[in-house]
Amino acid sequence: MKKYQAFFFFAAVMLALGGLFWFGQANKDRPLDTEQLKALGFVQLPSPRVLxxxxxxxxxxELFDGSQLKGKWTYAFFGYTNCPDICPVYMSILERTVDRFQDSLTTEEFALFQGMFVSVDPARDGVEEVREFVARYSDSFLGITGSETKIKDFAEQVGVGYERIPSRSELQYLVEHQGHLVVFNPQGYCMGYIKEPFDTVKLTKLYQHLVKHG
Structure with missing residues (x-):
């Protein structure tokens, strides 16, 4: 009798564990709701913006015309290489997020990600300066610069504001800019923003949602 009791107890435990595993997998693949996305700092636009x-x-x-955004989910940060604080900090978070991606994503999911830095100080940030700055964080990140007019137009299209703070020096000055990340979908459209403060956990959880349900 005890033998049968032990068997049924073992079967019940295994059935319960199987149910918990199934429930966990089902919830893992379930899309995040509005409140969960809000908790991650994600603000989705009513309709994606076409560049x-x-x-x-x-x-x-090389020419950047927006086509480089297609086929990828892109997290883009707008800043400048001479930034004394926020830019290095947020670029480091992006760097660590990529490291976290490698541990928590499939190869296919990881291949769909792209990090991007856009300079809002093109007067000082030429191609070489942007290349050196981006290389400090990841060889895979895309670095963008250009003329003042074209940078401003790009920033305005995706809703990023910035302003040079007046200074007596033409070379030593600060640029006030927004710190959120801009999210581009695989069609190359701006689909929303990730508000600060953000961290590697939030950025990873949001990306997992986007790549599966975005």
Whole structure:
């Protein structure tokens, strides 16, 4: 009798564990709701913004026209290489997020990600400066610069504001800019923003949602 009791107890435990595993997997693949996305700092636009007339330069000096965004989920940060605080901190978070991606994503999911830095100080940030700055964080990140007019147009299209703070020096000055990340979908459209403060856990959880349900 005890033998049968032990068997049924073992079967019940295994059935319960199987149910918990199934429940966990089902919840893991379930899309995040509005409140969960809000908790991650994600603000989705009512409709994605299509980019127009983009003529910038990558860190290798090649034309950036927005087509490089297609086929990828892109987290983009707008800043400048001479930034004393926020830019190095947030670029480091992006760097660590990529490291976390490698441990928590499939190869296919990881291949769909792209990190991008866009300079809002093109007067000082030429191709070489952007290349050196981006290389400090990841060889896979895309670095963007260009003329003041084209940078401003790109920033305005995706809703990023910035302003040079007046200074007596033409070379030593600060640029006030927004610190959120811009999210581009695989169609190359701006679909929303990730508000600060953000961290590697939030950025990873959001990306897992986007790549599966975005």
């Amino acid at each position: 127009e007339g983009i003529e910038l330069l990558t860190q290798s000096g």
